[in-house]
Amino acid sequence: MSLQNDVFVKVILMLPxxxxxxxxxxxxxxxxxxxxxxxILFIIAFMMIKPIDERPPMExxxxxxxxxxxxxxxxxxxxxWLESPEGTIIYFKNQKTDVAHLDRDDIxxxxxxxxxxDGTKEIIYINQEILTIRGxxxxxxxxxxxxxxxxxxxxxxxxxxxxxxxPYERVLRKQVKMKDKGDEITITRFTMDRGGNILKTSDVxxxxxxxxxxxxxxxxxxxxxxx
Ligand SMILES: [Ca+2]
Numbered sequence: 001m002s003l004q005n006d007v008f009v010k011v012i013l014m015l016p017x018x019x020x021x022x023x024x025x026x027x028x029x030x031x032x033x034x035x036x037x038x039x040i041l042f043i044i045a046f047m048m049i050k051p052i053d054e055r056p057p058m059e060x061x062x063x064x065x066x067x068x069x070x071x072x073x074x075x076x077x078x079x080x081w082l083e084s085p086e087g088t089i090i091y092f093k094n095q096k097t098d099v100a101h102l103d104r105d106d107i108x109x110x111x112x113x114x115x116x117x118d119g120t121k122e123i124i125y126i127n128q129e130i131l132t133i134r135g136x137x138x139x140x141x142x143x144x145x146x147x148x149x150x151x152x153x154x155x156x157x158x159x160x161x162x163x164x165x166x167p168y169e170r171v172l173r174k175q176v177k178m179k180d181k182g183d184e185i186t187i188t189r190f191t192m193d194r195g196g197n198i199l200k201t202s203d204v205x206x207x208x209x210x211x212x213x214x215x216x217x218x219x220x221x222x223x224x225x226x227x
Contacts, residue, residue: 063132063133063134063164063165063166064132064133064162064163064164064165064171065130065131065132065133065161065162065163065165066080066082066130066131066132066133066143066160066161066162067128067129067130067131067160067161067163068080068128068129068130068131068145068158068159068160069126069127069128069158069159069160070127070128070156070157070158070159070178071127071152071154071156071157072125072126072127073109073125074108074109074127074151074152074154074156075107075108075109075110075149075151075152076108076127076147076149076150076151076152076156076178077106077107077108077147077148077149077151078106078127078129078145078146078147078148078156078158078178079091079092079105079129079145079146079147079148080102080129080131080143080144080145081143081144081145081146081184081208081209082100082102082131082133082141082142082143082144083141083142083144083206083208083211084097084099084100084137084139084141085137085138085139085140085141085192086137086139088100089208089211089212090102090131091208091212092105098135099133099134099135099137100131100132100133100134100135101131101132101134102129102130102131103129103130103131103132104129105129106126106127106128106129107148107149108127108149108151109123109125109127112124112125112126112127136192136194136195136196137192138192138193138194139191139192140189140190140191140192141189141190141191141192142186142188142189142206142208143160143162143186143187143188143189143190144184144185144186144187144206144207144208144209145158145160145176145178145184145185145187146182146183146184146185146208146209147178147180147181147182147183147184148181149181150178150179150180150181150183155177155178155179156177156178156179157175157177158175158176158177158178158185159173159174159175160172160173160174160175160176160187160188161173161174162188162190164196164198171190171198172187172188172190172201174187174188184207184208184209185205186203186204186205186206187203188201188202188203189201189202189203189204189206
């Protein structure tokens with residue numbers, strides 16, 4: 001028993017009625033034990049409180065990787081064109097936007113030579129453009145390929161894939177042949193919902209090159225098929 005209780009008990013014992021004194025000592029012990037019980041429960045409850053995470057919730061974005069690959073040893077220049085539901089067109093002159101970006105404009109074998117640190121040069125044959133969709137815009141997206149420069153005599157075999165990253169899913173794989181300079185093909189038109197899911201697709205042709213040509217002609221001349 002604590003010092004405070006000893007003092008309190010001594011005061012109680014000074015009262016004349018012995019029975020009354022004994023009853024009060026028992027009552028004091030009951031109050032004390034109940035109070036200790038509440039304190040223990042309060043400590044346990046406090047320890048079980050989950051700390052509040054003040055960090056903002058991580059925003060999840062669906063990510064799509066569009067890959068356009070064609071014959072590795074040709075100097076043909078295929079271009080990737082993508083129109084978002086808002087009407088933004090991503091292509092070699094508008095490579096970086098808020099929701100999508102084109103990694104580079106592959107112009108064929110002309111840029112396939114790399115120079116190492118020791119000065120030696122190596123040719124890595126790869127003709128490929130990669131376009132990444134980093135956000136969700138509900139509506140219809142249109143993906144085209146365009147033969148900007150046709151330097152080889154054989155038709156170009158162009159393979160287009162669309163991969164959803166989270167969770168991974170191969171959305172599309174399509175191969176087309178492009179014979180002439182200026183050829184433009186709508187690979188797919190796909191409708192995206194709020195969850196980043198592809199609801200439906202079609203391949204009804206819509207020229208994006210012509211749209212950009214017309215919209216650019218009022219401000220600056222757009223050279224369509226120049227090399
Ligand atoms: Ca290109």
